[in-house]
Amino acid sequence: MNVDDDDDSSVGKAEEEARKRRQKIISGQMWSKENSKQTSDEDAGKSGGESSSKAALPGPKFRSYIPHDERLAANKAEVGKPVQVEELIKDQLEAGKMESVAHSIDLENLAPKKIDWDLKRNISKKLNKLERRTKRAMAEIIRERIRKQSGDQVEIN
Numbered sequence: 001m002n003v004d005d006d007d008d009s010s011v012g013k014a015e016e017e018a019r020k021r022r023q024k025i026i027s028g029q030m031w032s033k034e035n036s037k038q039t040s041d042e043d044a045g046k047s048g049g050e051s052s053s054k055a056a057l058p059g060p061k062f063r064s065y066i067p068h069d070e071r072l073a074a075n076k077a078e079v080g081k082p083v084q085v086e087e088l089i090k091d092q093l094e095a096g097k098m099e100s101v102a103h104s105i106d107l108e109n110l111a112p113k114k115i116d117w118d119l120k121r122n123i124s125k126k127l128n129k130l131e132r133r134t135k136r137a138m139a140e141i142i143r144e145r146i147r148k149q150s151g152d153q154v155e156i157n
Contacts, residue, residue: 063077
C-alpha cells in the first residue's frame with residue numbers, strides 16, 4: 001500500500017510542476033507582448049510610424065553601382081582612397097636582402113666523408129649475389145682441373 005501512496009504523490013508532484021511551467025510560459029508570453037507594445041509605441045513616436053523590424057534592417061550599400069534614383073543615392077558607399085604601400089614594400093625588400101642560406105652553409109661539412117657510399121649501398125645486394133656466383137664458378141673450375149689432373153695421373157700410371 002505504501003507503493004500506491006508514493007505513486008500518487010509522484011503523480012501529484014509531476015502535475016504540480018507541469019502547472020507551474022505552464023504559468024511561467026503564459027506569464028512570459030504576456031510579458032513579451034507588453035514589452036513589444038512598449039517598444040513599438042516608442043519606435044512609432046521616434047520614427048514617425050515605422051515598425052521596429054523595418055528600422056532594424058540595414059539599407060543596401062552600393063560600392064560599384066551608381067544608383068539612378070535619388071532616394072537610393074544616399075546609400076552609395078564612399079570611394080576609398082588608395083593606401084600607400086611603398087613603405088611596406090621597402091620593408092619587405094630589405095628583409096629579402098638578408099644573407100642567403102647558401103653562403104652561410106659550409107659545403108665541406110655537408111659532403112660525405114666517402115664519396116661513393118650511396119653507390120655502394122645501392123649495389124651491395126647485387127654485389128653479394130655476384131660474389132656468391134663467382135665463388136661457385138671458381139670452385140667448379142678448380143674441381144674440373146683436379147679431375148683432369150687426377151685423370152692424367154691415372155693414365156700415366
